[in-house]
Amino acid sequence: MTRKKLKLAFISNDMARKTTYKRRKKGIMKKVDELATLCGISACAIISNPFDSETEVWPNPEGVNKVMERFKNASVLNKSRNVNHESFMMQRIVKAQNELKMQRKENYEKEITLSMFQFMQGENLPNTVEEIKEIHKMIEKNIKEIENKLAALHCES
8 A cells, every 4th residue: 555645734733743753853863874874874963853952963962073073074175076056156157158258259240241241242331430340350251261271172182
């Protein structure tokens, strides 16, 4: 027989909540113990009891201190491997900004190329000296690309 799906929501009945807390806390402590035993790792659990001021730790306070100290030392030693969320997001932002810059440059070159072809067909003549200079740069760039391709073809044959 399968279990029905449990709806996760706050349990408003105090007695039911306390019972659930005790049962689930015991289950979590058992799972941490199993994980440590089966995998041969250092593990700890700290659970703050909402029904009294007692905080429970597993396996014991000294064991928790050892695991926490090891975690702190590993964090200091492996800073290069431990990327925090802020630095990860900053890297993503810089990458996105660079991609945007490249896309804008590519779009601008396509606009100039389109203007160049329209100009060569007698349509949409350039209005400013700056537009003429940009078209001239694009023509020079295209000529260099053609010369490079011709040189490569001559080298192959």
